[in-house]
Amino acid sequence: MGNLRPITIGEIDYANAWPLFKGFERHAGDLDYEMIARVPAELNRMLSAGELDVSAISSFSYGQFCKDYVLLPGLSVGSVGRVHSILLFMKEPLAKKKPERVAVTTTSATSVNLLKIIMAMRFECEPEYVPAAPNLQDMLKDADAALLIGDPAITASWNCAGLHVMDLGEVWHEWTGLGMTYAVVAARRSAAAEQGEALRAVYQGLHDSKEELLRHPEPLITRACGLLGGEAEYWRTYFRSLQYDFSGKLQEGLALYFRYAKELQLLYHHVELTFYEEQSPQKVKE
Numbered sequence: 219m220g221n222l223r224p225i226t227i228g229e230i231d232y233a234n235a236w237p238l239f240k241g242f243e244r245h246a247g248d249l250d251y252e253m254i255a256r257v258p259a260e261l262n263r264m265l266s267a268g269e270l271d272v273s274a275i276s277s278f279s280y281g282q283f284c285k286d287y288v289l290l291p292g293l294s295v296g297s298v299g300r301v302h303s304i305l306l307f308m309k310e311p312l313a314k315k316k317p318e319r320v321a322v323t324t325t326s327a328t329s330v331n332l333l334k335i336i337m338a339m340r341f342e343c344e345p346e347y348v349p350a351a352p353n354l355q356d357m358l359k360d361a362d363a364a365l366l367i368g369d370p371a372i373t374a375s376w377n378c379a380g381l382h383v384m385d386l387g388e389v390w391h392e393w394t395g396l397g398m399t400y401a402v403v404a405a406r407r408s409a410a411a412e413q414g415e416a417l418r419a420v421y422q423g424l425h426d427s428k429e430e431l432l433r434h435p436e437p438l439i440t441r442a443c444g445l446l447g448g449e450a451e452y453w454r455t456y457f458r459s460l461q462y463d464f465s466g467k468l469q470e471g472l473a474l475y476f477r478y479a480k481e482l483q484l485l486y487h488h489v490e491l492t493f494y495e496e497q498s499p500q501k502v503k504e
């Protein structure tokens with residue numbers, strides 16, 4: 219494709235986003251692109267700084283910079299209920315002792331703020347939050363609880379005897395009756411204006427990757443067992459329980475999250491979900 223420079227795409231470096239990205243190359247045709255894999259907080263920074271044209275980012279970061287971005291429809295990472303990989307590890311159960319000091323991973327934006335919302339509005343608890351590198355043992359040296367996301371949350375959940383674990387997706391669902399969207403795919407408005415044809419190809423490629431890998435997830439399961447460990451059945455359930463289509467119920471949950479974030483002054487403006495307007499991607503051929 220004759221784009222003037224390669225379009226730059228940010229890929230979340232966690233298993234939860236693999237369905238969107240791991241089949242992309244096969245569906246990219248002759249698109250000239252560069253794919254950059256990082257943890258969400260780094261992608262959030264890079265997209266906002268204009269170092270990427272389009273990226274999977276924390277949905278909270280979309281809220282912060284929504285004036286500069288458009289959302290790619292039908293692409294997200296969310297859950298209706300348990301998410302399995304956004305976990306608060308507590309030394310004491312919440313009913314016994316409310317945490318006073320909580321270490322929170324520096325890799326996240328959505329989940330750190332989701333935790334603040336849940337703690338303040340659901341459990342009337344306002345601990346001190348301390349940003350920390352995602353290492354459970356180190357985090358708990360000096361804190362009552364620790365928030366992890368992504369692969370480090372999953373591997374920690376296999377080895378956390380004696381700790382009490384809260385799944386934030388599950389608590390959010392029990393509390394609000396809604397799903398939650400943790401990551402979205404956003405393009406800079408400037409990229410939509412200047413790299414229209416390339417962005418359209420990225421959109422189609424991510425969509426086709428998702429359709430193919432959710433229908434045939436075995437390559438993802440093999441990859442996860444090899445790179446991260448665990449049983450095939452664990453990963454089968456994991457990829458099945460995550461929601462990638464940004465459907466109405468997931469958008470509704472995200473809208474409520476943004477409203478609560480504004481009420482708690484974690485965000486300072488109302489957030490509109492503005493979508494990239496192009497014809498819908500073609501269905502993947504069987």
Ligand SMILES: C=C(O[C@@H]1C=C(C(=O)O)C=C[C@H]1O)C(=O)O
Nearest residue numbers: 276303326327328329367368400
């Ligand atoms: C489902 C997850 O959602 C992730 C959580 C994010 C955040 O908290 O900012 C960002 C991207 C998502 O991929 C996970 O971490 O496992």
